[in-house]
Amino acid sequence: MTNSPSGGAENCPWQGVVSVMDKSLMCCRVVLIIWCVLQSLAAWAKDNQGVVIASESGSEYSISVTEMLEAAARAKAKGLGSSGKSTATYTANQPVDTKILTPKKQKLPELHHVVGVPLAKTMHPKEALELGEKQELVCATCHGIEKIDEIPVEKVDRKATNFLKGGPYATLTDFCYRCHTEKENERPNIHVMLDEQGKIKEQHCTYCHEKALKRDQVYKPEELKLRVAREAICFGCHLKTPHLNALQHQDKPSEEKLKQLHESEKKLGISLPLSNAGKVMCVTCHSPHPNGVIKASLPAAKQVANNDLKTGVTYEKHLWGAVYASDKQQRLDELERKTGLLQELEYQRIKSEVLLRLPAKDGSLCLACHTFNDRE
Ligand code: HEC
Ligand code: HEC
Ligand code: HEC
Ligand code: HEC
Ligand code: HEC
Ligand code: HEC
Numbered sequence: 001m002t003n004s005p006s007g008g009a010e011n012c013p014w015q016g017v018v019s020v021m022d023k024s025l026m027c028c029r030v031v032l033i034i035w036c037v038l039q040s041l042a043a044w045a046k047d048n049q050g051v052v053i054a055s056e057s058g059s060e061y062s063i064s065v066t067e068m069l070e071a072a073a074r075a076k077a078k079g080l081g082s083s084g085k086s087t088a089t090y091t092a093n094q095p096v097d098t099k100i101l102t103p104k105k106q107k108l109p110e111l112h113h114v115v116g117v118p119l120a121k122t123m124h125p126k127e128a129l130e131l132g133e134k135q136e137l138v139c140a141t142c143h144g145i146e147k148i149d150e151i152p153v154e155k156v157d158r159k160a161t162n163f164l165k166g167g168p169y170a171t172l173t174d175f176c177y178r179c180h181t182e183k184e185n186e187r188p189n190i191h192v193m194l195d196e197q198g199k200i201k202e203q204h205c206t207y208c209h210e211k212a213l214k215r216d217q218v219y220k221p222e223e224l225k226l227r228v229a230r231e232a233i234c235f236g237c238h239l240k241t242p243h244l245n246a247l248q249h250q251d252k253p254s255e256e257k258l259k260q261l262h263e264s265e266k267k268l269g270i271s272l273p274l275s276n277a278g279k280v281m282c283v284t285c286h287s288p289h290p291n292g293v294i295k296a297s298l299p300a301a302k303q304v305a306n307n308d309l310k311t312g313v314t315y316e317k318h319l320w321g322a323v324y325a326s327d328k329q330q331r332l333d334e335l336e337r338k339t340g341l342l343q344e345l346e347y348q349r350i351k352s353e354v355l356l357r358l359p360a361k362d363g364s365l366c367l368a369c370h371t372f373n374d375r376e
Helices: 014-020 035-049 065-077 172-176 255-268 320-339
Strands: 314-317 347-352
Touching: 320 347
Parallel strands: none
Antiparallel strands: 314 347
16 A cells, blocks of 8 residues: 555646647637546545555555555554545545446546445435445446446446436536535635735745745745745646646747747736746746735736636637537547547637736737747
């Protein structure tokens, strides 16, 4: 049994998709509805709960519920999982597993939801659920397809309305909230740094800085007293691949781009910080702070005006969606064959944006470093 390393999200299918897609599509939202949701939750759970039990022998995972309970108890005794917040209404002595056994020992995808664990006492689903003898989660608890455990994974019709019981669901999380409560799964949004009176919430500063900095002062990178290096500080809470092209961007700008970057900073009075190694980071494009934290006249304070962090980044469907999807279908089919994962893409447009140093909606962020005809 091993405590799974954190940041298990590197193999998010974004990366595969990026390579087969047009490279110019970053500022539209391409939603990979399926795995990223589970993946981000699982990665978050792994990072924050610690009790992820991975198989010692590798892929074939066969362990009884009792064994799992024991393993979880051992992990708990070792102090794993005793700290940190849980996303799920996770009660500590329940086993948590990302690899799954099925009655027929059929291999489910690595990040499939746990099965065989009892429904938590804190869960009160509105509709009666079909559970196993010991009130545990079985295939039929969540899937409406008969004998799904006897069908090879790749043959399961995921588009069937009863693939997920009670479906289809508008979003996968709607399905999750049948058992998990929305409220308990909310993470505290540390980007909300000002209270209703506009006063600073210092405890939020100290998530990232060792102490709250002066808001009217310009700091050198080494003076920021960040708990984690600037280029990695977002990863405890966000995926390394939060959206298309984020990872691809963590590179050194070409000389030409660098020149344009510095000119944009000067011309627009903004800050586009690069890492000590001169690479683009999350905070090159994103401001970690909302408006009002850094003194307005400083370059680090310049960002999109919207401060509605509750709504955050939102997208709207767009007529191009259908055209876009059909255009990409062939390449998606190919990717699906290669990865064995169903790939779905949807074209959407940014409706509202927050925590960005320049608007991306109208392209100005991209134009700070790119010119229109530099796409290879
Ligand atoms: C707690 C709910 C839950 C239980 C229990 C559950 N599943 Fe799933 N299953 C899901 C969800 C959620 C997905 C992913 C849906 C999506 O991504 O759209 C999924 C996906 C799948 C897929 C498709 C995987 C793919 O990549 O195409 C198969 C096959 C599957 N489950 C089989 C099973 C079998 C067999 C069992 C019983 C051993 C089982 N599931 C138990 C929730 C569950
Ligand atoms: C039928 C009820 C049910 C549904 C629906 C359901 N879950 Fe769970 N989930 C559970 C139970 C029971 C556990 C066991 C741990 C616990 O008690 O919280 C669990 C545990 C988890 C965990 C922690 C364990 C781990 O694997 O790291 C995550 C994360 C999770 N669920 C995410 C989801 C997501 C995402 C969805 C929707 C796709 C979902 N759940 C749908 C019942 C459900
Ligand atoms: C999510 C992590 C995070 C939180 C929370 C956070 N900061 Fe920062 N802060 C950063 C990072 C990363 C930088 C460096 C950005 C850069 O290189 O320009 C930074 C830079 C700064 C700077 C320097 C700006 C400059 O131009 O030199 C000040 C001042 C600052 N933070 C104040 C605060 C205050 C006050 C709070 C609490 C209200 C806070 N920060 C909360 C991550 C955070
Ligand atoms: C090249 C600029 C750029 C870089 C680098 C970048 N982002 Fe983004 N990010 C954006 C833009 C633009 C959006 C809003 C539109 C979109 O989804 O593409 C966004 C959106 C987001 C969102 C909201 C996504 C959603 O759908 O709700 C998160 C979270 C995020 N970024 C985190 C990160 C993290 C973490 C990193 C570093 C790994 C990062 N970003 C790197 C430009 C960037
Ligand atoms: C302590 C955890 C934590 C850290 C560290 C953190 N964030 Fe966040 N961030 C959140 C939470 C919680 C939200 C609210 C939305 C959500 O739950 O995903 C959020 C929201 C965002 C959003 C808006 C997305 C939206 O749709 O609302 C962006 C962009 C973002 N973060 C970027 C960053 C960047 C860049 C960093 C690194 C400087 C960072 N975050 C560090 C927890 C964190
Ligand atoms: C801070 C500068 C900067 C900003 C802002 C920026 N980029 Fe980039 N972009 C880069 C760098 C650096 C690279 C990778 C190395 C290179 O090409 O110089 C890159 C690469 C790319 C690539 C090629 C990726 C690949 O896989 O080869 C695309 C497409 C792209 N950017 C689109 C965008 C879009 C769309 C935006 C606006 C949302 C944007 N960029 C904003 C600096 C930036």
